[in-house]
Amino acid sequence: MAASTQTSRPTPERIFNTMVAFQETEALKAAIELDIFTAIAEGANTAVSLAAKTGAAERGVRILCDYLTVKEFLTKKGEQYSLAQDSAGFLNRHSPACLATMIHFLASSWSKKNFGALTAAVRKGGTASETGDHTKPHEDVWVNFARSMAPLTVPTAEFLAGLMGATEGHPWKVLDIAAGHGMYGITVAKHNPNARIVAVDWPSVLDVARENAAKSGVANRYTVRPGSAFEVEFGEGYDYALVTGFFHHFNTATCERLMRRVHAALKPGGKAITLEFVPNEDRVSPPVAAAFSLVMLAGTDTGDAYTFAQYEKMFGNAGFSKTTLHQIPEMPQQVLISEK
């Protein structure tokens, strides 16, 4: 049965392919865990040589690589496998654009468990898991996030820093809330040598952010405030507050509560920068932003992907005078800029 596209109508083939779509995730995960793509990039290109290089069974490697060829992550000529163009760019660890680590968060056992109880979540209207209240610490989940998801941030962080005018070098105080890997604040600091970043997250997550700040050479302008974003003292007089991929975990009242704290921490004229999946009013487009709502149903008590109108209302209630929406080129997320 052939695959169909998201833009053509579903067929029995597409129904069958969806029933077994989890196999594709697991095959890609196995290939990444065994670092098959990097091994092929390094010249091991038959089942025999790949088995030798990865320490896996030849039979296992042959079957996995044939499957990856069917799914067009590899090509095969005789007994020799090659990387498809985008596998070379995005799954080979030697590539600067490698996204391979993302699978450790996106297809983590935590995420698979949440989705494995999706029927119960739909019945209940919120996650069936014990870890759905994200005002509470689930540090193992977020350390995994911080260690896995940094690659995706590169184009987005560059876009944000550009939108803010970081290279103009004004002396900024930037609050980075739920910093995670820290890459958004760190990228601002890299472009603006006069920016100082204050990062908030759970303690063990901030360890990852500090490592990244050190690697990026901005550790001397990087400080942390460990704890809950709903409780820790932010300080005040910030030029910018970054709230990236955070609001979607909570209901609107909780989002407003956080945004009031952000408002208080900003100086007059300061701006809150929100990075989010923002579906259109129809809630079924654009595809990635709209589909993200299900991830929140599966994994949170009350989180959702909110529309721009919903954010505008929440941020207005929290005291912000104006919020504008900005599309990040070729990325599924959007940026909201809110002025105090």
Added chain:
Amino acid sequence: MAASTQTSRPTPERIFNTMVAFQETEALKAAIELDIFTAIAEGANTAVSLAAKTGAAERGVRILCDYLTVKEFLTKKGEQYSLAQDSAGFLNRHSPACLATMIHFLASSWSKKNFGALTAAVRKGGTASETGDHTKPHEDVWVNFARSMAPLTVPTAEFLAGLMGATEGHPWKVLDIAAGHGMYGITVAKHNPNARIVAVDWPSVLDVARENAAKSGVANRYTVRPGSAFEVEFGEGYDYALVTGFFHHFNTATCERLMRRVHAALKPGGKAITLEFVPNEDRVSPPVAAAFSLVMLAGTDTGDAYTFAQYEKMFGNAGFSKTTLHQIPEMPQQVLISEK
């Protein structure tokens, strides 16, 4: 990020979509478990009315149905959902072509567990599970198969009965090995009122086959021989032996061992009918047959999707004089006919 097709080259979008492809399986599974497609077919077409009908939370239903709209299993106009054409045909339980039950086997916890240990299976060259020797009974797995997978057999069973010339009404004795739901043998019996079927499978699986034989009105010509296909007494003088979806669980030596038993059970000139996923010699086409090899790596000790040359050799070694290959129109499986 937009989906791409199996025939275009992979992109970062496709890599991302594959990393989260398991979410599509779980969303479809939840919708089937809650019978959302049938509820919409019956006229409940808003989140409010669907929640009332399915007993699920309105918020949960809204988010799930929006996701199913993004994935084009539904359409949405205002607040009203409708079934996409093929959801109406294949996911609504009132449709005679409904395939919905298949998800209970294809995405069973057993199958997900097998694939969840795929890296270990690749390392080892065979399943990492305890249930990989399919000469041993795993009756819960195969009762689930028998209860879930019958819908897929309809066009294939009709094709097989046609290929055999069942409607000619010759007095046949037909051995159905690893009968499962029994639908292949039952379909032969429906078309040929002079055919008697002898079904072999584990005892609790044969209970399902007998139920289906009774529903189809052929129970009086349907007898069973419970036990292992490698040990139970088949009897002899059969005109046909059906071996459907069975060889792929075993290594070639075990397949030959079974086929020698089949040979002994057939009368001179009798035929073995094998239904299988048969990849081409390149082992990466056609897509569904080639991809099936990974399902066997994940779930069996030594099983595989074998090529026609491999089957020809095994069946020749088992004593068959000639084996021919027949493509089933619009289906991913193929039929092999072997003459004694």
